[in-house]
Amino acid sequence: xxxxxxxxxxxxxxxxxxxxxxxxxxxxxxxxxxxxxxxxxxxxxxxxxxxxxxxxxxxxxxxxxxxxxxxxxxxxxxxxxxxxxxxxxxxxxxxxxxxxxxxxxxxxx
Amino acid sequence: xxxxxxxxxxxxxxxxxxxxxxxxxxxxxxxxxxxxxxxxxxxxxxxxxxxxxxxxxxxxxxxxxxxxxxxxxxxxxxxxxxxxxxxxxxxxxxxxxxxxxxxxxxxxx
Amino acid sequence: xxxxxxxxxxxxxxxxxxxxxxxxxxxxxxxxxxxxxxxxxxxxxxxxxxxxxxxxxxxxxxxxxxxxxxxxxxxxxxxxxxxxxxxxxxxxxxxxxxxxxxxxxxxxx
Amino acid sequence: xxxxxxxxxxxxxxxxxxxxxxxxxxxxxxxxxxxxxxxxxxxxxxxxxxxxxxxxxxxxxxxxxxxxxxxxxxxxxxxxxxxxxxxxxxxxxxxxxxxxxxxxxxxxx
Numbered sequence: 001x002x003x004x005x006x007x008x009x010x011x012x013x014x015x016x017x018x019x020x021x022x023x024x025x026x027x028x029x030x031x032x033x034x035x036x037x038x039x040x041x042x043x044x045x046x047x048x049x050x051x052x053x054x055x056x057x058x059x060x061x062x063x064x065x066x067x068x069x070x071x072x073x074x075x076x077x078x079x080x081x082x083x084x085x086x087x088x089x090x091x092x093x094x095x096x097x098x099x100x101x102x103x104x105x106x107x108x109x
Numbered sequence: 110x111x112x113x114x115x116x117x118x119x120x121x122x123x124x125x126x127x128x129x130x131x132x133x134x135x136x137x138x139x140x141x142x143x144x145x146x147x148x149x150x151x152x153x154x155x156x157x158x159x160x161x162x163x164x165x166x167x168x169x170x171x172x173x174x175x176x177x178x179x180x181x182x183x184x185x186x187x188x189x190x191x192x193x194x195x196x197x198x199x200x201x202x203x204x205x206x207x208x209x210x211x212x213x214x215x216x217x218x
Numbered sequence: 219x220x221x222x223x224x225x226x227x228x229x230x231x232x233x234x235x236x237x238x239x240x241x242x243x244x245x246x247x248x249x250x251x252x253x254x255x256x257x258x259x260x261x262x263x264x265x266x267x268x269x270x271x272x273x274x275x276x277x278x279x280x281x282x283x284x285x286x287x288x289x290x291x292x293x294x295x296x297x298x299x300x301x302x303x304x305x306x307x308x309x310x311x312x313x314x315x316x317x318x319x320x321x322x323x324x325x326x327x
Numbered sequence: 328x329x330x331x332x333x334x335x336x337x338x339x340x341x342x343x344x345x346x347x348x349x350x351x352x353x354x355x356x357x358x359x360x361x362x363x364x365x366x367x368x369x370x371x372x373x374x375x376x377x378x379x380x381x382x383x384x385x386x387x388x389x390x391x392x393x394x395x396x397x398x399x400x401x402x403x404x405x406x407x408x409x410x411x412x413x414x415x416x417x418x419x420x421x422x423x424x425x426x427x428x429x430x431x432x433x434x435x436x
Contacts, residue, residue, distance in 0.1 A: 014341055021385035024153075028146050037137050044133075044153065045279045051378060052270050058348035061263050062295065066288045073284055123232055130276035154388045160269060161379050167239035170372045171404065175397045183390055242371075246364050255355050262351075262371065 005106055006057055009068065012096075012103040013054035016075060019089075019096035020047035023082060026089040038081045039090060046078035050100060057107075069108035075101035114215055115166055118177065121205075121212040122163035125184060128198075128205035129156035132191060135198040147190045148199060155187035159209060166216075178217035184210035223324055224275055227286065230314075230321040231272035234293060237307075237314035238265035241300060244307040256299045257308060264296035268318060275325075287326035293319035332433055333384055336395065339423075339430040340381035343402060346416075346423035347374035350409060353416040365408045366417060373405035377427060384434075396435035402428035 024043035027036035053071040056064050079097035082090040133152035136145035162180040165173050188206035191199040242261035245254035271289040274282050297315035300308040351370035354363035380398040383391050406424035409417040 010345070017382065018337070018385050021382055025150075025386040028150055033142055033146065037142065040149065041134075041137055041279075044277075045274065045281055047382070048270055048273065049281065049285075051382070052266055055266065055344065055348055055374070055378070056263065058345050059262070059352040061259075063263055063267065063288065063292055066291055067267075070281065070284045070288050074281055077280065119236070126273065127228070127276050130273055134277040150388075153386075154383065154390055156273070157379055157382065158390065158394075160273070161375055164235065164239055164265070164269070164375065165372065167236050168243040168371075170368075172372055172376065172397065172401055175400055176376075179390065179393045179397050182393055186389065243368075246368055251360055251364065255360065258367065259352075259355055 001107060005103075009100075009103040009107050010054050010057050012100040013050040013057070013071065016050045016096045016100035017047045017054070019093040020044070020050070020078065023089045023093035026087065030087065036085070039085060039093075042074075042078040042081050043093065046074045046097060049074040053104065065108050068104040072101045072104040072108055075104065110216060114212075118209075118212040118216050119163050119166045121209040122159040122166070122180065125159045125205045125209035126156045126163070128202040129153070129159070129187065132198045132202035135196065139196065145194070148194060148202075151183075151187040151190050152202065155183045155206060158183040162213065174217050177213040181210045181213040181217055184213065219325060223321075227318075227321040227325050228272050228275050230318040231268040231275070231289065234268045234314045234318035235265045235272070237311040238262070238268070238296065241307045241311035244305065248305065254303070257303060257311075260292075260296040260299050261311065264292045264315060267292040271322065283326050286322040290319045290322040290326055293322065328434060332430075336427075336430040336434050337381050337384050339427040340377040340384070340398065343377045343423045343427035344374045344381070346420040347371070347377070347405065350416045350420035353414065357414065363412070366412060366420075369401075369405040369408050370420065373401045373424060376401040380431065392435050395431040399428045399431040399435055402431065 020043040024040050027040045030036050049071050053067045056067045075097040079094045079101065082097065083094035129152040133149050136148045139145050158180050162176045165176045184206040188203045188210065191206065192203035238261040242258050245251065245257045248254050267289050271285045274285045293315040297312045297319065300315065301312035347370040351367050354360065354366045357363050376398050380394045383394045402424040406421045406428065409424065410421035
């Protein structure tokens with residue numbers, strides 16, 4: 001685990017927090033909100049988990065590997081749901097989740 | 110500001126976090142989700158602000174008065190919205206918000 | 219996993235957040251702060267992880283089992299460190315961590 | 328309030344979270360930790376408040392102005408304390424706090 005990998009993972013986590021927050025807010029304004037329930041639910045969880053993971057990484061916590069494993073799960077679930085929707089915010093969110101999942105898997109190993 | 114007032118405010122904040130989380134989760138499963146957009150939005154903000162306020166109070170932060178003022182605003186807005194819906198989870202949430210707002214106003218003064 | 223187990227775990231998490239916040243704040247005022255570095259570090263991590271876990275449980279997130287596993291690790295580490303110090307706040311924190319670890323292990327299984 | 332101001336403020340908040348987390352972790356390893364008590368305390372508060380403010384801004388919350396006012400107070404206090412210490416991590420943190428305070432004041436107005 002290099003300093004560059006940690007830095008990359010923190011950035012991926014923070015980008016994912018932003019993408020999830022923006023997607024959840026946009027989903028809450030979509031006309032067909034009935035179809036966005038899963039997105040909103042998973043965006044919230046994913047944003048919360050990514051935010052914690054980023055902070056544990058920033059402070060060099062010994063819990064970082066286990067947190068990264070949890071974060072990878074959160075990102076995977078959110079990407080799977082958001083990826084099914086055609087909205088730009090969903091597609092951007094799915095992409096941010098996949099990058100974050102990948103960065104987290106490296107540190108979780 | 111007495112120790113009892115602080116303790117009461119922490120408990121009101123934590124009860125409000127729980128009520129908002131439960132209300133948001135339940136709103137996301139309501140058939141008429143179209144009408145619950147505002148609730149979900151404000152539940153999230155209120156839960157996040159109450160959670161931070163509780164922790165600043167627990168640690169005796171100098172920021173607690175200003176945080177309590179923000180928290181009272183968050184609770185007021187959430188109570189006003191949730192109070193308009195007949196669902197049990199909305200009514201419970203509105204009640205928890207009102208108690209938390211009251212406790213926060215005392216410490217914000 | 220019963221509703222009572224979830225409720226008990228949420229309460230144990232919130233009690234642990236409070237105990238960790240109070241312990242960290244008290245450690246930062248101890249004359250022999252040099253010996254409290256580990257406590258302060260682990261109190262912070264543990265409070266952050268417990269706070270997230272409580273909220274995921276409150277909202278019925280699918281991530282709750284994995285979050286409980288992370289939380290049990292955080293509590294275990296914090297209890298081991300705080301339990302070595304004779305201060306009341308450290309002993310109270312260690313006790314809250316052990317109860318939270320136990321409640322989390324049940325839901326992580 | 329323009330989109331660019333919001334974007335700038337979010338970035339300033341996230342940079343401040345990182346600087347505060349790194350400063351707190353480094354302070355906890357400083358030989359003269361006795362002098363770093365205030366830094367550690369304020370780093371924690373500031374990181375927590377900046378993290379919440381960033382997320383409220385990301386989701387377009389109506390609470391953002393009041394949160395930015397709280398955040399500016401947190402940053403001001405942290406910059407005043409960290410600025411008094413010669414450590415690189417303290418100086419970097421003070422600088423991040425000042426930039427974040429400035430960005431927050433614009434949105435709090």
